[in-house]
Amino acid sequence: MPMTSLFQRLSAERNRRFVGRGRELELFLHTIASRELPFHILQVCGPGGVGKTSLMKQFLRFCERSKIPAIYVEARNIEAAPESFISTLHSLMELNESDSPLHVLAQRQERNVILIDTYEAITQLDEWLREVFLPHLSVNTLIVIAGRNPPSSPWCSDPGWQALMHTLSLRNLTPEESQTYLTIRDIPTTQHQAILDFTHGHPLALSLVAEVFAQAKEISFQAESAPNVVKTLLERFVKEVPTPAHRMALEACAVVRLTTEASLNQILAVPENTSASEIQFLGEILDVHDLFEWLRGLSFIESGQWGLFPHDLAREVLIADLRWRNPEFYTELHHRARQYYTKRLGQTQGAEKHRVLLDYIFLHRDNSDIRSCFTWGEQSGLLIDSLRETDTTALLLMVAQYEGEESAKIAAHWLQRQPQNVVVFRDSHSEPAGFAMMVALHTATVEDLTADPGAIASWQYLQTHAALRKSEGATIFRFWMARDTYQVVSPTQSLIFINFVQYFQKTPGLAYTFLPCAQADTWAAMLNYFDLVRLPEADFTVGGRYYGVYGHDWRIVSPTTWQEILAQKEVGTAVESVDQTPASEPLLVFSQPEFVEAVQNVLRNFNRPDALQNNPLVRSRSVCEVHSRLMSEQVATKASMSQSLKETLLSEKSPSGHLRDSCGRQSQRVKALQHLVKQAVESLQSSPRDEKLYRAVYRTYLNPAPTQEQAAELLDLPFSTYRRHLKAGVMRVADILWRREIN
Template identity: 35%
Template sequence: MGVRRRGALGDALEAARDQAFVGRTAELALFREALTDAPGACPVHYLHGPGGIGKSTLLRRFAREARRAGRPVVEVDGRTLVPTPQGFTAAVGEAVGEPGVVLMVDTFERCQGLESWLCEEFLPGLPVGSVVVIAGRRAPDARWTSDPGWADLLRVTSLRNLPPDDAARLLHVRGLKAGAHQAVLSFTGGNPLALTLAAAVAVREEGVRSGWKPSQDVIATLLTELLGDIPSSAHRRALEICAHSHVTSETLLRALMGAEAPELFAWLREQPFIEPTGAGLFPHDVVREALEADLRWRDPEGFVDMHRTVHQYLVERVRTAPEEQMLAATGALLFLYRREASANFRKWREGGHVEDEPYTDAARGRVLELVETAEGGASASICRFWLDRQPEAFRVYRSTQSGEIVAFFAWLRLREPLGADVDPVVDAAWAHARSTAPLRPGEHMALARFSVHPPLYQRTSAPMDLMHWRSLGEIFRADRLAWTFVVMRDNGYWDDYLSHFAMPPAARRPRVGQHTYALFGHDWRTQPVGSWLDARSNATLSDDPEARRPHRTGEHAELVVLSRPEFDTAVRDALRTLRRPDALADNPLNRSRLVSESGATLPELLASAIEALREGRSGDKHHRALTTTYLAGTPTQEAAAERLGLPFSTYRRHLTSGIDRLTDLLWRSELSGTKITELGQAATR
C-alpha cells in the first residue's frame, strides 16, 4: 500500500474550494489591503448577515489568503468555545500573540456577550500589525461603532445576497445547466447557501427547466440554517405573516395577533434576515420563499387561514386609509397575488424609483410634452381638454433620482357623456355601456384614460405599477361605480393580463391620431368588488398553475343590472309570488346586488324591508298592509282589508303607497350597497 503525502488531500480540498468560490470581490480587496497594511486599511473587520449568507465560506477564503501571504492564522468558532473571557483566551491560545497574526472569529452570535470585553480589553492588547475578522449574525453594538477611537480601525460590512451575475456563476460552477438557472434564482434570491443546496438537488434531477421547485428537504435545511432558534409558536406565526405580507408593521401584527404585537415586532426587527423600511419590515427573499413553501406544505389549512386574515385586513385598509396612504395599501394587497402568472406584469423590485404626486398647473407643460411624445398631437389636444375640466383626475410620477416628471396618469370620473364629442375613447366607453348595461341614476363610470410613460410606453415599469395600483385603489373605494375602462394601445400586450382581472376588451376600437386603442371594461354591478377580490384570492391560493394563469374571458355576469322600471316590476312580481318558491326562484332580484350582498334570501330580504318600513313616517300602516297581504298568507286582498278592519279603498291606498315606499327603499339599497336596516333607521332621523 502506498503512503499518501501528508497534506495532499488538504491541498486538493483547498483547490476545489478556490474553484467553487465566487463573488465577494469588494470584501476580498479590503482584506488584502489589511494584510499588506495599505494606507487607510482597517485592522479589524466585522462581517454580519443572516445564516446562509456565506460568512463562514468567506472566512475560510480569508484564512487561505492570509496563509499564502505568510501570516500565522488563528481560527475560533463561537459554537465551540466557552463564552467567557477566560474561555475565549484559552481558545485562541498563545499563537495570537505572534507578530502579524490573523485572528478569525466565526459564529460570533454564540458569544456576543463578549463584545464589550473584546473591543475594550482583548483587541487593544494584540500586537501591532495583527488583523482580526469577526463574523456573526448580529451587527456590532452601537457603542463600539460610535467610539471615536475605533473610527479608523474598525470596518463593518453587512454581507448581502450575491448579485445576479455572481449567483449565476455559482450555479454554473456547481454544474447546473443554464436553462434551469432562472427557476433556482427566483427561489433563492441570491442567497449562497440556498443556491448551493438548490443546485445540488437540481443537478440530480434530469430535465430541470423553468418549473423547478425546491424539495422539502432543501426547505427544511434552509429554514434551520437561516432562522436559528425561534422562541415560540407566536414568534413563528409572526414570521409567517411577515413572509406573506409585502411589509409588516406593528399595526398589522396587532390586528392579527393582538396584545403580543409590540413584543413580536421588536423581535422581528432584531433578526438578521429582516430588513426595515419606512413602512415596516420585510424578510430576505429566500426566507420569504422558504417560509411560504414550508407553511403551504406543512399546514395547508393554516396557510389559507392566515392568507384570508391578512387579505381581509388589507382590503379594509385600502377602503379606509387616508388618501395619502391609499397607494401603499393597494400595493400591499396586490402583493398577496404575486403567485399568479399575471404578477410578471409588475415590477415589485423597482419601488422607490418614482413618486406619485397630484397634478398641479406647474406640471401642465410637461404633461402635454409627454403625451405628445408618446401618442401624438391629436392625443395631446384631448389631454388638454381633460386638464381644463378634470385636473384633479391627473397624477404625475417624478423620478427620485433626477426630480423630473417622467410619466402621468388620468382617472376620469363621468356621470354623463361629457367630452364624448371631443374624445373618441370616451365616446366608445359610453357606447359600450349603453349597449350592454346603461348607468342608472346616481351611478358613474371611470376611465384610466391616460397611462403615459414614454421611455417604456405602456410596458411593465415602476410608473405603470403605481398607475395600476391607483386604478384598483380608486375602484375599491368608489361609491356607486358602474363601469370602469382601462385604455391601452391596441397591440395585444395587456390583453391577457387585464382579461385575467375580468376586464375583457370591448369590441369597439377607437382611433386617435395615428393610433388605435382598446378599452378593457368591467361592470362592477355584475361582479362587485367583494366577489372580484374573492376570485383573485382563490386563484392565488390554488395549487393548480392553470388557475393562476391569465384567461381570456367574457363578462363575469354573476349579477344582473336592472333599470328602475325593471326593478320595480321585479319587486312587485316577488311580492306576488312570495309563497310560490318555484316562481320566485326565477325572479331576477335573486341575481341582483341587493340580494347578493345582503347575505339573505329574497323572501328574507323582503320581510326585513317590510319590517324596516315601520320606522318611517306613516310606516305602521304601510307595514300592516304589506305584512297582512304578503307575509300572513291572506288569500285575497278583500280578506286582507277585512282582517285589517279597513274599507277596501283605504286598504288599497295603504298597500299601493306601501309598495312604492318598499320599492324605493330596496332601490336605494341596490344602488348604494347600504343595508336595508341602516336605510330604515336613517328614514326616522
Template identity: 30%
Template sequence: MTPVGRAGLSLERGLLTGQQLCGRVGCSYIAAVSKDSGSLADRLRWARERAFVGRSEEIAVFRRALAGEADAAAVIYVHGPGGVGKSTLLRRFADESRDAGRPVVEVNGRLVDPSPAGFESETAGSPVDAVLLIDAFEHCQGLEMWLYERFLPSLPQQTLVVVAGREGPSPSWTSQLAWSELLAVVPLGDLDPSDAERLLELRAVAPAVRAQVLAFAGGHPLALSLAASVAADGYGARWAPTPDVLTFLLSQLVGEVPTQVHRLALEVAAHAMTTTEGLLRAVVGEDRGAEMFTWLRRLPVADWGRQGMFLHDLVSDAIDTDLRWRDPQGYEEMHRRVGHHLLEQARTASPAAAMVAIRELSYIKRYGSMGSYFQMRREGDFHEDTLRPGDHDAVRRLIVQAEGPESAAIVDFWLERQPEAFWIYRETVTGEPVAFMTWLRLSEPRADETAADPVLAQMWEHVGRTSPLRAGEHAMLARFFIYPPAYYEISPVLHLMQLRVCADWIRSAGLAWSFIISPYPRLWEQLMEHLGHEAATALDWPNGHTYTLFACDWRTTPLSIWFDRTQPGGLTDEASTPTTGAPTATLTRAEFDAAVRDALRDWHREDAIAASPLCRARMVTIQPGYVAEHAAQMLRELLTDAVDSLSVDPREAKLHRVLATTYFHRVPNQMIAAERLSLPYSTYRRHRQRGLERVCELLWKRETAERSLPVSHL
C-alpha cells in the first residue's frame, strides 16, 4: 500500500493547483470568501482560511475525492498524534465540501455512544451525497471492523467519508484487496519548518522571538498555537521557553484567566467529559453559567459537539493534573459538584440519556487510586443488548466454559424464572454474544429460588440477620459476570456491566440492598471497599473457586452523598486531605437525638448548623474528604437525606411529608404546617414525633457503625 494507503495513488502524483482543483470540484473556495464579504459567517470563514497553513498534500487527496475523480478514494483515513491538527483539517474539509454544494454530516467519536446503534443514530437521515466527517475515532476504535465491514458498505456510492483518529487503520482493513482502491490512509505529522514559521507570522509573533518558539514547540500545531498565544502577548524578545511545552504554556494561559470564576469554569471543562451550561450553572452558579460557557467556547483549545463543549485531551489532562496537585481540596469540591449534577441527570433523565450521564460519571473517576478500574483505553469492540430468544444456547455455552455444569444449572433456572435479569454483551463486528450478566431483582425469599441457588440463600440469610427488607423495598444481586476470556478481570466488557449496575443503583426506587459476587475478592476488595460494599458471605464451589459476596445497605447510604465518598484522590496513593484524627464529639443517645432535633429546627440557619455538636459527630468526621469548614454542609446533607429516605416506604411517606414541610419549607410555625398539610393538629404532632424518632434512629445507626457506611459505584 502506498503512503496514502491506496494502490496506485501517491501524495505526489496528480496534484493540481488551487484554481484547477476548485474548478473541477465546482467551488471557488479561495475567491468566494474575503475579508470584505458581507456576512459575519463569511468573515469568520476568511479568518479561518487565512489562519490555515500547510497540509496541501492532504487537501489535494480530499479534493480529488470530492471531485469524484475515477481513481480517487471513497474513504480517507487521517491519523496522527493528539494536537497535530486533525480536527482543524476536518473543519477545512467541511468548508470545502459546503463550497462544493455537498451536505456535511459530522460525528465526534468522543461523544458518540460507542455501539453500532449509537453510531448509526448520529448519521441517520444523511443525504446520499453527504460528506461524512468522523473525528476523534480513537474514542470508539473498537467499532473499526464493524465500520468497514458493515457500516461503510451500506452507504450510498455518492457518500464521501473521512475518518480521523490517533490510531491508524488496522492491518485487517488495509490488507483487504477490496479496499485497496477505495481507502486512502493519510498520516498527519508536524508542520514543516516553513509552514510552522508562517503560522507564527500569522499569529503576530515578533520575528525576534520566532526562532525560540520554533525551537521550543517544533512543528507541533497545538504547541505552536499555544506558544503563539503567549509569545505574541507582550513578551517581545524576552520570551523564554521551558522544557515542558504544555505545562509551561497552560500555566501562562491559566494565569491570564480573568477571575476565579473563569478559572473554576476552565477546571470544570478539563475535568468533565463534556461541559454544558447546565453543568456550569451547577458548579459556578446560576447567574454565571451562560457567561462562562460562552467564554470557554471562545478558547482556542475548545471544541464542541451535540452533547456539549470539551477541551483538547492534552489540555484537559494538563489542567486537571495541575489542579489536583495545586489544590487537592478545591479539586475534590469541584469534583463533588460535577458529580452531583451528573447524578441528578442520571437519576431523572430518559434511559438512553441516563446512560450517557453514567458514562460521564465513570469518566470523572479516571484518576486517583481507583483509576485502573475506570480507565478504558478502547471502547466499541462490544456493546450491551437485551436477551433475545436465540441467545439461550450462547449463554449456556459461556457459563459452562467459565464455571462448569453446576453453575449452568443455576443459569437455566434464572433464564426461566427471570429472563429480564440477563444482559447480553455482543461483539460489535459479528453481533455474537461473548458475555452476559445476570442482575437479579428480588423482593422476598422464595423456597424454590433459595433451593436452586445457594448464593441466593446466603444473600437472604445475610439480609435477614442484619436488616430485613421493608414493604416496597427490594434487593439486587449481580449473580453472574461472565466473560470467559477475562473471567472477573478488569476489561472493557466488565466496564459495560459496571455501568449498567451503576445505573440501577442510581435509578432504582426502593433499592435496599445490593450484592456483588466475585471469585477474586483480593482483586476487587479495594474497589468494593471504596464503593461501600463489604464482604458478607463466602461460598466454596465445585470448580475450585470460593465466591465472595459483597453487600451494601442503601438505606444507610443516601444517594445524594454517596458520590462524595468516592473522591478520586490526589496524584499519589496518599490521602489528599486528612480523614483521621478529626476532633470527634462523643454524645449519648439522648444528647444525639436532642442535637438532631435542634439541627432540623435550625436547618435554614447556617450559623446554628455550624455550631451544632453534630458537626463533630463521628457520622460526619468519618466521611472521606472531611474538613472542618465543610462539616456544616455535610451535616445538612445527612439530615436532608435521612428525612428523604422516609419517602421510600409508603407507610412512612406521611412522616416524610410532615418533616419536609415543617423543617425545609420555611413555615412560620407548626400550626400553619398542619394547615398546609390538611391535617388535624393532633395527627400532625403524632406524625412529626414518629418522623423525628425514625430520623434519629437512622442517623444513630450511622453514628455507631464500625466504619464509613456503604457507598455507590462509579
C-alpha cells in the first residue's frame, strides 16, 4: 500500500533504522497482551542518547498495532506542576472541556498505556505522581516512565510499589546490533571497527557518525576529526557543569580507570606557591567530597566496588573533547594521576597492588595498541595466589590442552624444580582460572636448562648477547595462560601481564626477562610499546609448536627509566629511548673490570670535559638516569606543572604544560657523569675510615694539586701512604658506582 503522507514515510524510516532491543520489546509485548498486568509501572532508565525515546516510540507503535489506547507524554514540553500535567493529558486525550482526565482514566475497563518520556524534566512531580495520580488509575493501565535516572528511593523502599514495578536499565547496542545499524546506514564495512571502538554501540553516537558519512562518504573516521559529534554527545551526557572545579573533576574521572575520593583529592590538590587569596578561592570551589558526590549522581557515572567510572562512550567523548579543547591540561591530569599511582605502588601489596598497577597502565589506554590488549573492567573477580599441591593436575591439563603433551612434561619439570615461581589466578570457586610460571634461569642447573628448549634458547642468547654479571639474574616467563582463553585478551591475561610488571619491579638484581608467545605477531605492537624487543635468536619449538620470544635488558633500561619512557609515551610524545641515543650507540653493559677502568679514566680526566666525551660511562645506565633526573628538575624549576593547574582553576584558560626532557647531547651527559662521580667521591666523607681516602682522591682529581708529590705534601702524608690511600680511594669510588650501575 503506497504511503500517502510524510508522517507515514517518517514512521517507516524510523522503524527501518530501529535495531536491537529484542529483550525489551518482547517484555513489553508480553506485558500488554497479558490477561492481568504482571506489573503496572515499567521504569526505563539510561544515560542520554542511549535510545530511550526510540524505544518508547516502538512501544507506542506496538500499542497502535494491537489497537490498545496509548498516550505519549513528552515531559520536556510541560511545566513540572500537577496542573500542567493534567492539562497535557486533557489535550492528548481530546476530552471535552468539562471532562476530568483522571476520572476518565480511572473508569477505563480495557487495557491502556501511558508513556512518559524524559521523566528527569519533571522529577518535581515524582511524589505527586506516586502518591496522588497513579494510585487512582485503572488496574488495566500500564505506565511506562523513561528517564536518565533510576527510580528514586521512595519507589524502591515502598513494598507496594516494589511489587508493582519493573525496571529496565537500557544499555548500548551489542557489536552485532551496531554493525547491523551501520549496514542499514550504508557505512563502508572498512570503517565499522573504528566506529564501534569509539561509539561502543551507543545509539545516538552511531546515528551521529552515520550522518558524518552521509555528508562525506570518502572519509576515515576518527573522533578528533568530528568535533561536532563529540560536542553533541557531550551535551547529551552533561547538561550543565556548575563550576570549573566540577569540569576538572569530570575530566579527571574520564582520564583514570576508577575514581575515589582520595584519588580525586590528590589529582585536584591545591597547587603549591599559591597566594593566600587564591587558596581561599580555590578552597571554596575544591570541596572534593561535594565534587565526588556530584559525580556519583550523574546518569552516565557508575558506582562499583572500588570507585566511580564513566560509561565507555562518555569516557571517550570527555577525553576526545579535552584533548581537542585543552591538550595541556589533559597532559597535566595524566601527570598528576601518574604521581598518585606511583606513590600508591610503594604503599600497597598483593591484590591491591595489582589494582593500582592496572590503574597505572590504564593511563596508556588512549593508545590503540594498548587499549585492545587489556580488559579494563573494574575487577575480574580473580584472586591471586601461590601454587598449591592440589593445583598441579589442573595446571598441567591447561598446558597439555593448549601446547601439547611435550610442553606439559616440561611444565611438570619446572613445577617440581621452581614451585615458588608460580602464580595462580583463582576463580570464585578457588579453582585455577590461569597461571604464570617465571623460571629463574640463573639458578637453574645445566640439566634443568637442557630439559627445556625454551629455557636453553634464552640462556644461550644471554651467553652470546647479554652475559649476566655477578649477582645478576634472568627470568623467562615460561608458561602463561588462561584456562578458557589461553593467551588471547581476557581478564586473566590482563592480570598475568600486570603480574609480570610487578615481578620485574620487585625482583632485585633482575638483569633480563624473556617472554615467549604462541602468537608472537599478535602482541608485537603492545610489547614494542612497552619496550620489549623481538628476539628471533631465542625462538624455540616444542611438540611442533613455534614460540616467538620478546626480551628486555633491565641493565640498559632500568625499571625507573622504563617508567619515564612510558610516561612520555602516555600522552602521545614520540620517544625512541630515554636518552635518544642513536641506534648504533645503545647503552653499554659493562663487566666489572671494564667499569673500573672507565671510572679510573673519568677521575684522571675529571676536569677535562672534552676528554670525557669519549669515556664509555657516558653510555652507562646510571649516568643516563642521573641526567634524566637532573633535566627533569630543571624543567620543573622553569615551568611548574602545579602552576598550570592553578591557572585552569582560576581562569578556565588552557594551562601551560611542559615536556619532560630526556638524556640529550653528549656534553650534557658528560655533566651528568661528573655529577655522579663527584657524588660518589663525596660520599666517602660519611665514614671516618674512608675520609682519608676522600682527601687523597679530592686533592688528586677533583681539586688537584699540580703534582702528586705536592698533593701528598698538602695532605701531610708520606708519598707511599698517600699513594696507598689514593689507590684505595679510587677502588672505593669504583665500587660505589659499580653497585649503583648493577642495582
